[in-house]
Amino acid sequence: MTAQILDGKALAERLQQSMAEEVQHLCAKYGRPPGLAVIWVGDNPASAAYVGNKDRAGRRVGIDTSRSQHLGAETTQAELLDLIDALNADPAVDGILVQLPVPQHLDGDSLLNRIDPDKDVDGLHPANLGRLVRGEAGLRSCTPAGVMAILADAQIELAGKIAVVVGRSILVGKPMALLLLEKNATVITAHSRTRNLAEMTRQADVLVAAVGRPNLITGEMIRPGSVVIDVGMNRITNTEGKSRLVGDVDFESAQQVASAITPVPGGVGPMTVTMLLANTLQSYKVRVQSAR
Ligand SMILES: NC(=O)c1ccc[n+]([C@@H]2O[C@H](COP(=O)([O-])OP(=O)(O)OC[C@H]3O[C@@H](n4cnc5c(N)ncnc54)[C@H](OP(=O)(O)O)[C@@H]3O)[C@@H](O)[C@H]2O)c1
Structure with a gap:
């Protein structure tokens, strides 16, 4: 027997194409695109590749990634918490993620926990993991x-x-x-x-x-x-x-x-990025539709 290949790359391309069409339609209807802010601290080379992928894929489907921030390795916990608070309050931002790992002097968990659970597009906030355990709707990892x-x-x-x-x-x-x-x-x-x-x-x-x-x-x-x-x-x-x-x-x-x-x-791999975009779109839809 030779196994059927489950081609995640092709599926990711198809899903991103249909998301791009949906974003175009929703953007015309609601007057703004979905917004995704990726916070990347330091210069971990693996993170550079991941952040680059997320940014390119986001822009390809029409998501605004302009609130993303690349910060120096010396950035403090307090500065990051302030940044997350600002992004939580920013009506143009539907998704926030902190690229892991963060430099050693920072506490990644408390950064993740500061993100508004409804903007937690990585699905790693305890509230979203709790919703998953309870079988409730929420943003999934x-x-x-x-x-x-x-x-x-x-x-x-x-x-x-x-x-x-x-x-x-x-x-x-x-x-x-x-x-x-x-x-x-x-x-x-x-x-x-x-x-x-x-x-x-x-x-x-x-x-x-x-x-x-x-x-x-x-x-x-x-x-x-x-x-x-x-x-x-x-x-x-x-x-x-x-x-x-x-x-x-x-x-x-x-x-x-x-x-x-x-x-x-x-x-x-390609499906992970695609689900990040899908989560951003899901969060955006809840926000724009409830603002009406
Ligand atoms: N494709 C993607 O988009 C994507 C995304 C995320 C991660 N990944 C990849 O997925 C892999 C796992 O990532 P992760 O973040 O879950 O890693 P992780 O945090 O290091 O967890 C690894 C898990 O594997 C278990 N384990 C280690 N050695 C084992 C063994 N010999 N037999 C059975 N279980 C063993 C560990 O058990 P204990 O709990 O007992 O230590 C742990 O639960 C990595 O290769 C990572 O790069 C891929």
């Missing part, structure tokens, strides 16, 4: 939401299926498990203390790997015919010094066993 969009687009039924999520971070694993549970999957969460990981993963109808260990999940750990979603993004360097991005799943062996699989790159 972008990467798990992107995974759900890939599964929905491929019409993969989740009710009654066994879903195994490897990883339990607050960024990916935990909200991922809750979103799968919301769709009535029976969810197992595995982590670094899980005994006999392969025994767990082999039960999965849907396997989500969000670990950060290159090629941890091999073909023999996968149940034949299962759906495999690889969230991992690991940069590895070969003996000639060339670097490339690989997932947590050994793609070559896994695609012989799975019925469907996301590639890395081109799988979950």
Whole structure:
């Protein structure tokens, strides 16, 4: 068996195209575009790439990103809290995100917690995570939401299926498990203390790997015919010094066993940014429609 490739890049392009059309229509109706402010502190090179992607994708769909700020590494916690307060109060801003990681002298959690939950387009504020736990509407974490969009687009039924999520971070694993549970999957969460990981993963109808260990999940750990979603993004360097991005799943062996699989790159990554834009649009719609 060779697995169907779940092409997150193509899906992201389609969704961004339809968002661009919707933004154009809504902007004409309500007189302003959605606004997204990304706060980036310091010069972490990985963050530079992520922030650049978000900004380009935002502008492509017609989102105003002009309130975004790149601040020096010496910026203080108090200055950042003031900035977040100003963005919370700014009627042209629908989404705020603090690019992580922040420099060590800053407290990332208290910055995230200062963001108005209704503008928390990363879905990481405790209020939004709490809404997810309670099954209430709210802004969902972008990467798990992107995974759900890939599964929905491929019409993969989740009710009654066994879903195994490897990883339990607050960024990916935990909200991922809750979103799968919301769709009535029976969810197992595995982590670094899980005994006999392969025994767990082999039960999965849907396997989500969000670990950060290159090629941890091999073909023999996968149940034949299962759906495999690889969230991992690991940069590895070969003996000639060339670097490339690989997932947590050994793609070559896994695609012989799975019925469907996301590639890395081109799988979950592009959907994360797309869900950030979708969250910004969702927040904007609530704001402009309630202002009428
Ligand atoms: N595609 C995207 O857009 C996107 C977005 C976010 C993250 N990522 C990628 O996704 C991966 C995970 O990110 P993260 O932020 O969730 O990482 P993280 O915070 O480091 O969490 C990793 C999780 O994996 C678990 N783990 C570590 N080693 C394990 C092992 N040998 N067996 C089973 N579980 C193990 C850890 O367990 P403990 O809790 O027990 O320590 C932890 O829960 C990374 O590669 C990251 O780059 C991709």
